[in-house]
Amino acid sequence: MSVLIFVDQTENHIKKASYEVLTYGAQVAKQMGTTAEALVLGTVNDDLASLGKYGITKVHQVANESLNHVDSQLYAKVIAEAVTASGANVLIFSHNQTGKAVAARVAARLKAGIVTGACALPDTSNGFVVRKTVFSGKAYANVSINSPVKIISLNPNSYQTVAGQGTAEVSALNVPLDASKVKVTAVNKVSGEVPLTEADVVVSGGRGLKGPENWGVLLDLAKELHAATACSRPVGDAHWRPHHEHVGQTGVQVAPNLYIALGISGAIQHLAGVNRSKVIVVINKDPEAPFFKAADYGIVGDLFEVVPKLTEEIRKMKASA
Numbered sequence: 001m002s003v004l005i006f007v008d009q010t011e012n013h014i015k016k017a018s019y020e021v022l023t024y025g026a027q028v029a030k031q032m033g034t035t036a037e038a039l040v041l042g043t044v045n046d047d048l049a050s051l052g053k054y055g056i057t058k059v060h061q062v063a064n065e066s067l068n069h070v071d072s073q074l075y076a077k078v079i080a081e082a083v084t085a086s087g088a089n090v091l092i093f094s095h096n097q098t099g100k101a102v103a104a105r106v107a108a109r110l111k112a113g114i115v116t117g118a119c120a121l122p123d124t125s126n127g128f129v130v131r132k133t134v135f136s137g138k139a140y141a142n143v144s145i146n147s148p149v150k151i152i153s154l155n156p157n158s159y160q161t162v163a164g165q166g167t168a169e170v171s172a173l174n175v176p177l178d179a180s181k182v183k184v185t186a187v188n189k190v191s192g193e194v195p196l197t198e199a200d201v202v203v204s205g206g207r208g209l210k211g212p213e214n215w216g217v218l219l220d221l222a223k224e225l226h227a228a229t230a231c232s233r234p235v236g237d238a239h240w241r242p243h244h245e246h247v248g249q250t251g252v253q254v255a256p257n258l259y260i261a262l263g264i265s266g267a268i269q270h271l272a273g274v275n276r277s278k279v280i281v282v283i284n285k286d287p288e289a290p291f292f293k294a295a296d297y298g299i300v301g302d303l304f305e306v307v308p309k310l311t312e313e314i315r316k317m318k319a320s321a
Contacts (some may be wrong), residue, residue, distance in 0.1 A: 003036045004027040004088035005056070005203060006097045008078060012045045012068070016198045017094040017156045019054060024057025024121070024159045025092040029086050032090070038168070039082050041075065042067035052168035058294060060173040070098050071182040076105030081175045083110060083149065093151035096197065103153045113145035119158045135271035136249060155276060157255035196245065199228035201258045202277075208263015208303055212240040213252065217307050218262055224314045232264050248273035262303045266291025268294060275289040283307065
């Protein structure tokens with residue numbers, strides 16, 4: 001009996017969200033009085049033994065290059081067999097793109113109960129009850145899992161990563177692999193300083209910027225904050241910005257520590273994709289913009305006047321630090 005944590009990786013490096021899940025999984029194991037172990041698929045250049053500082057005792061690795069690219073069907077089969085081989089009764093994913101594609105498939109294979117989008121540690125005082133967000137983050141539900149194997153996918157940026165001391169034992173896990181049905185013919189990487197899904201700070205723009213020619217004011221602020229850039233759906237639909245920057249219910253869902261919205265009214269569809277942000281700052285000249293109701297801080301003013309001054313002040317603070 002143990003807790004098994006799936007460690008997501010890309011380009012041979014562990015993703016940021018995985019460290020959060022490792023900390024979470026170690027705490028779940030502590031609650032249950034058992035051990036926390038990790039599962040890595042593919043070849044990884046990072047020091048896997050160092051994952052022990054997140055509370056992991058053992059790392060199982062299926063080091064096959066065919067697993068370096070996500071094939072949800074193949075991943076599901078390998079992970080399900082790893083759960084059986086390790087004797088784990090709790091499996092934890094990050095609720096990111098990989099987790100969304102794979103976790104439900106694993107649950108079907110193992111006939112396991114699953115809670116997606118968890119936002120807190122399970123309550124194990126009377127059963128196994130997991131709290132999750134519902135209705136695009138507008139409410140919460142407490143879901144009880146009664147199956148022998150339980151699966152959780154954790155919302156990114158909902159649990160604090162904690163690193164301590166220790167090393168983990170790393171061992172190869174021999175799992176028979178089927179031929180992948182997915183063939184990667186090309187990889188087109190999105191250029192940018194910070195990946196949007198893993199950014200701590202996101203600066204996003206809407207139709208209030210009036211046109212793509214004015215995007216420099218947003219880019220200057222993002223550069224000073226080392227932030228990822230994003231946009232609302234109308235901006236993406238108008239091709240002012242690339243489609244991959246569109247955040248919202250029908251675009252990328254983000255959960256940074258700081259989300260700054262420039263000239264975005266805050267339609268409910270946009271809020272659904274950003275409402276898990278720790279702090280939301282809204283700059284808009286319309287005092288009745290719905291986004292102000294969801295904001296932690298708001299500035300009513302012309303963004304073309306406010307943002308350059310904000311950028312300059314940040315630049316001065318950095319220079320004097």
